[in-house]
Amino acid sequence: MANSAQARKRARQAVVARAHNGSLRSRLRTAIKAVQKAVVGGDKAAAQATFRTSMSTIDSIADKKIIHKNKAARHKSRLSAAIKAMTA
Structure with missing residues (x-):
């Protein structure tokens, strides 16, 4: 229990x-899952479009220091690699 007013x-x-941080973290997870779902769906164009929107979400959450910038970079790298591995 806090003892001082401060x-x-x-x-x-x-x-x-x-x-607030929990809701941002939830948005991050949702954005990542959306890209993963698009990759599993097999539509490369849709996956790329979803990835572009998710990238800004990931970056903004990293800018707010909810996650570390390296973790954001790792997520983006892995999602990008998954999209590149897809056959057109």
Whole structure:
């Protein structure tokens, strides 16, 4: 339990930040899954279009430091490799 007014305020802020960060992390996972689903679907054009939109989502979440920039780069690299491995 927080003892000072400052600690109580930081605890309140942490609850809000945690909820917001969780929703951003969920958006990230959804974007990644959308690309993976498009790759499994077999339509390369659709997978590329989904990847382009997901890339901006991944980058924006990395910019907000919800995930590390290297983790974002790793996700983008693996998704890109999966799309390139698809036959046209």
